[in-house]
Amino acid sequence: MSSIQARKKEHLRIVAEEDVQFRTTTGFERWHFIHNAMPEIDLKDVDTRCEFLGYKINQPFMIAAIGGGESHGLELNRDLAQVANAARIPLVLGSMRILLEDSAVLPSFKIARQLAPDIPIIANLGAAQLNDNLDSRKVLRAIQDIGADALSIHLNPLQEALQPEGEPSFRNVSHALEILKETLPVPLIVKEVGCGLSLDVLKRLYKIGIKWVDIAGAGGTSWAKVEYHRILEAGAKQLATEFFEWGIPTAEALTAATQLKDLHLIATGGIDSGLKYAKAIALGAELAGAAAPFVAAWRKKGKEGIAELLDHYQRTLQMVMFLTGCAKLKKFRGNAAIIQPQNYQNI
Numbered sequence: 001m002s003s004i005q006a007r008k009k010e011h012l013r014i015v016a017e018e019d020v021q022f023r024t025t026t027g028f029e030r031w032h033f034i035h036n037a038m039p040e041i042d043l044k045d046v047d048t049r050c051e052f053l054g055y056k057i058n059q060p061f062m063i064a065a066i067g068g069g070e071s072h073g074l075e076l077n078r079d080l081a082q083v084a085n086a087a088r089i090p091l092v093l094g095s096m097r098i099l100l101e102d103s104a105v106l107p108s109f110k111i112a113r114q115l116a117p118d119i120p121i122i123a124n125l126g127a128a129q130l131n132d133n134l135d136s137r138k139v140l141r142a143i144q145d146i147g148a149d150a151l152s153i154h155l156n157p158l159q160e161a162l163q164p165e166g167e168p169s170f171r172n173v174s175h176a177l178e179i180l181k182e183t184l185p186v187p188l189i190v191k192e193v194g195c196g197l198s199l200d201v202l203k204r205l206y207k208i209g210i211k212w213v214d215i216a217g218a219g220g221t222s223w224a225k226v227e228y229h230r231i232l233e234a235g236a237k238q239l240a241t242e243f244f245e246w247g248i249p250t251a252e253a254l255t256a257a258t259q260l261k262d263l264h265l266i267a268t269g270g271i272d273s274g275l276k277y278a279k280a281i282a283l284g285a286e287l288a289g290a291a292a293p294f295v296a297a298w299r300k301k302g303k304e305g306i307a308e309l310l311d312h313y314q315r316t317l318q319m320v321m322f323l324t325g326c327a328k329l330k331k332f333r334g335n336a337a338i339i340q341p342q343n344y345q346n347i
């Protein structure tokens with residue numbers, strides 16, 4: 001097993017078994033829906049279907065980046081792909097950095113498209129790997145081999161800085177993104193991994209032509225905590241504790257991002273309940289997603305657990321849309337009349 005495979009496997013174990021969640025919140029609790037006692041629609045009228053990357057999907061939800069390349073990556077992606085395809089929702093694969101270094105792990109990525117021909121499959125690569133030595137032709141070949149419909153580039157400067165094997169090299173990332181955008185034949189999505197994208201960063205991404213972003217805010221998995229469990233050196237371990245709660249809460253990052261009207265927003269980061277999912281869409285996200293809850297569901301009940309969790313997310317969204325009088329997503333998404341900031345003075 002390579003060092004990257006071992007690290008990815010360790011990450012999955014830590015996320016599933018250790019307390020690595022933020023103590024500070026996503027900020028969604030500061031928002032509440034306005035209950036509509038006369039919705040003038042029937043529950044059966046509520047339609048959560050939409051389109052993403054040219055596919056018709058059953059709800060504006062995606063399974064965010066989890067696995068690929070590690071020892072049980074094939075089994076994980078096999079089960080995720082089968083359930084996601086049956087549920088008609090997008091699937092984001094784990095980082096394909098290991099694939100660029102070892103083609104032998106291709107089956108653990110390629111299996112997603114083989115078992116999920118009817119949904120968007122999104123490949124994933126870290127911004128720290130966008131250096132002068134990166135062969136864009138190799139990236140393109142990997143995307144084609146996977147059968148991916150888009151490439152997600154994840155920005156994770158805090159994790160790279162804390163990780164024992166990290167590469168905190170982010171000089172000229174904007175230029176590299178610009179080149180990728182112009183050379184790749186698939187859409188480019190830029191995301192954080194749990195610290196959020198600030199309005200300034202979003203403006204810079206928009207300026208270079210990025211259309212899709214995943215704000216991936218704070219409030220879910222803290223990667224400072226994940227790396228803390230892997231760090232052996234005492235000083236580095238103590239340093240990690242200073243950043244356990246670092247980041248922009250998901251709801252705060254999302255509401256700021258809606259100021260940029262032509263940017264397509266995805267919201268991840270602590271979307272561990274159906275109600276948070278519904279709030280993210282109501283606040284303007286085109287899609288929302290989660291990763292860690294699906295790791296836990298898979299480890300507990302396999303494919304059945306993944307399917308049950310997806311069904312819960314969709315049923316919650318349907319119920320919220322019904323209780324706010326919105327039969328269609330077009331009316332629900334970004335509707336300031338149905339969701340308002342909590343007035344703490346009245347509590």
